[in-house]
Amino acid sequence: MGELLGILCGISIISFIEFAVLASNICTLFVKRRLYRVVDGHWLFTLLNGARLWGCSFEVSSRQDRTAES
Structure with a gap:
């Protein structure tokens, strides 16, 4: 039970990091696109x-x- 909880916790941390990276990339892309347009x-x-x-x-x-x- 403890191993399963550790695995789930590890997966959720990794997916949270991936989500944060993806969100920052999208935000950066949006800002750059607006800057390039200007x-x-x-x-x-x-x-x-x-x-x-x-x-x-x-x-x-x-x-x-x-x-x-x-």
């Missing part, structure tokens, strides 16, 4: 601009490496 253009622009700048700096550094070798 700053959608700005967020996308910042991401693309950052990727372009990173690509340019990577290209420049690889060119400098090539010229240093020759």
Whole structure:
């Protein structure tokens, strides 16, 4: 009887943790979706601009490496 109670208690704790994680994920998703809707253009622009700048700096550094070798 004690083992059964322990198993049930363990299952309920695990399911409670899973429920809490799921609830926080849904809440985070909802908040992020609203935030993305508000700053959608700005967020996308910042991401693309950052990727372009990173690509340019990577290209420049690889060119400098090539010229240093020759």
